[in-house]
Amino acid sequence: MSPLYLFILVASAMAEDRHAVVYKSPTSMTAECQRYLGYPTAHPSEPHVPCQVTCVALISRVWDNPLSDTRSVTSSRYIESDLAPKQYYERLQHCLAHVKQTVPQWDTCRRGAETFNCFNQSISGIHYDRAFFIPKTDLQHRQVLTDCIDFLQIPPQELDAILRQDFPNHPRGRCLLRCFLIREKLYSEAIGLAPFRVVVQLGDNLGHARSREDMRRCVHRLQRQYLDRCTLAARIAAECFGDLVWHLRFLLSDSSQREVLTRNVMSYL
Numbered sequence: 001m002s003p004l005y006l007f008i009l010v011a012s013a014m015a016e017d018r019h020a021v022v023y024k025s026p027t028s029m030t031a032e033c034q035r036y037l038g039y040p041t042a043h044p045s046e047p048h049v050p051c052q053v054t055c056v057a058l059i060s061r062v063w064d065n066p067l068s069d070t071r072s073v074t075s076s077r078y079i080e081s082d083l084a085p086k087q088y089y090e091r092l093q094h095c096l097a098h099v100k101q102t103v104p105q106w107d108t109c110r111r112g113a114e115t116f117n118c119f120n121q122s123i124s125g126i127h128y129d130r131a132f133f134i135p136k137t138d139l140q141h142r143q144v145l146t147d148c149i150d151f152l153q154i155p156p157q158e159l160d161a162i163l164r165q166d167f168p169n170h171p172r173g174r175c176l177l178r179c180f181l182i183r184e185k186l187y188s189e190a191i192g193l194a195p196f197r198v199v200v201q202l203g204d205n206l207g208h209a210r211s212r213e214d215m216r217r218c219v220h221r222l223q224r225q226y227l228d229r230c231t232l233a234a235r236i237a238a239e240c241f242g243d244l245v246w247h248l249r250f251l252l253s254d255s256s257q258r259e260v261l262t263r264n265v266m267s268y269l
Helices: 002-015 026-037 052-059 072-078 085-102 108-120 138-151 156-165 171-183 195-202 208-223 229-239 244-253 258-268
Strands: none
Touching: 026 052, 052 108, 085 108, 138 171, 138 244, 156 171, 156 244, 171 229, 171 244, 195 208, 208 229, 229 244
């Protein structure tokens, strides 16, 4: 099935503007998958055709394709449950562990269907027609970083220095962080903070409401210090957005030169 998933990943990456904020509903994602897979159009609540569940989960970023596993944090947005969150997650994790033990990792479509059944056991409804923010993939993050490196005209040697010193400790590294946050539409001086997008993008867990409030307080604290724009954005990324800076370093760590990074991105397309 890997050619199918590669096609879906490439089609999704090419169809979406790398700087746009993308919102999709389960209904629209189901229709998208039915076009990819060549199946007749049907409502997502109707019986699922082979691989449709996994396809929708992949497009919605619920499914981690290399691990053949689900991201339970992002998937919980789409459902309503009559159970208390803690009780629901305990049942869900028990069911997901059983699926991992009984369904081979290579059998992606079956594992996706069984995973969906785990989510479906204790819910009262699915928000089929509500549009949800779709987080970017690592490939799309790399594309945004590449654009920012080109936009700021950072040569390979300076990018190496930024990685050695860490983004917030390097003047141009701070501006690179600012460019990334703006183009990912997570924060800017014009629009302010987008805390829900940050929480979903970083895969925060159950306490997302508290996390959003903590972010707001952190950003307001830094804004009161009257920092320059690049320093402010870099400190927001480092101090308010958890492991974001570490993750960006990881994305660039194997491609410290701009030409290498660009060639790696293009190899996926």
